[in-house]
Amino acid sequence: MTLTLTSSPQDGLTVIRVDGVLDATTRDQFADYLSAAGPDLVLDLSGVTFMDSRALGLIVHQWQTSLEASSRFALIGVRYSTAKVMWITGLASRLPLYDTLEDAKRALA
Secondary structure (H helix, E strand, O other): OOEEEEEEEEOOEEEEEEEEEEOOOOHHHHHHHHHOOOOOEEEEEEEEEEEOHHHHHHHHHHHHHHHHOOOOEEEEOOOOOOOHHHHHOOHHHOOOEEOOHHHHHHHHO
16 A cells, blocks of 8 residues: 655644555554654645554544644544544544644634
């Protein structure tokens, strides 16, 4: 499975675009990228084609770490069809989900 991760600075935030599958085969690549990202992070998951519970665990860990450090964190572009695990676990109602980067920036301002 392939996973493409790219990042860009946006108004003091690091926006990481995730394209491809987030599962056991790409977990280490995703974890390494997240650990190097630093604080104030937006994950753009609009390009994710599938997400498993391991990937969700990494995202939740990143979210909790940002809360403890008082840094900013948001998810954008999350679709039920490719990230059902967020809804099945009930985390979709707890995680900071936004439709667009502009929505996330306003909420994190």
